[in-house]
Amino acid sequence: MSTNDLTPVFDPGTVWLVGAGPGDPGLLTLHAFNALRQADVIVHDALVDPRILAFAREGAVLEYAGKRGGRTSVAQDSITSRLIALAEEGKRVLRLKGGDPFIFGRGGEEALALAQAGIAFRIVPGVSSGLASLAIHGIPATTRDTNHAVILATGHCAEGQATDWAALARTGAPLILYMAVTNLASIVGELLDGGLSRQTPALIVHAATTEAEAVAEAPLGDLPRLALERAIQSPAIVVVGAIAGFRSGVLDHLLLFRAEAAA
């Protein structure tokens, strides 16, 4: 049986909103791979790994629609208009996003715009970087002994919005933070104000599953200083809570995606 037998046909005039996972092509779903092999146009974000784009079928058009990497930011409205226009031209349109399209990925906004324009679309979930960053370093998102809930939060809200970090701290649930490196010092300050101990286990995973992967681990109170010293930049996931302490117990026997990440 080929992988093509396991996935739907990509019909002309439709859009697939697909998660590309955190970077390593091995973490792509078969649906994502087959979408890459069938799409006429691939509208992708900056965080989609070039090794994944290399799976595009010959002749497919790659269009960059990201908001990072020093390149001009493309407004969300123009991205959705572009998806609609391409579908109306009868193209098979693959909207490829890093991680999972529905986790801090604006996939919801794009799905709604497509629905309102009367365009048929499919959502293909991906491995979100927050969960992948934990798993590849031997950190379970939940354990029966430590937590029955886990919080995914972003350190970068839309203008005029703010996260109540102290309230999140008071839940006692571990935090998996996306886009939190730039504001790390102030976020950690508010978490401490909310009652978390400076000794709470914490770590940062930069560029998980890619060639550039790096890990910085320190008690919460020291994490911002360590991040500065190591010059940890976006993209990165910050993990706060007892689950982060799990890593030290498994590290000696854990086969890493990137050997250098053990430091």
Ligand SMILES: C[S@@+](CC[C@H](N)C(=O)[O-])C[C@H]1O[C@@H](n2cnc3c(N)ncnc32)[C@H](O)[C@@H]1O
């Ligand atoms: C706009 S959000 C997109 C999240 C994505 N939809 C997901 O599910 O992973 C971008 C943020 O995701 C995180 N991120 C994405 N890829 C990452 C990776 N390979 N390693 C660590 N963090 C990553 C970073 O926090 C980055 O700033």
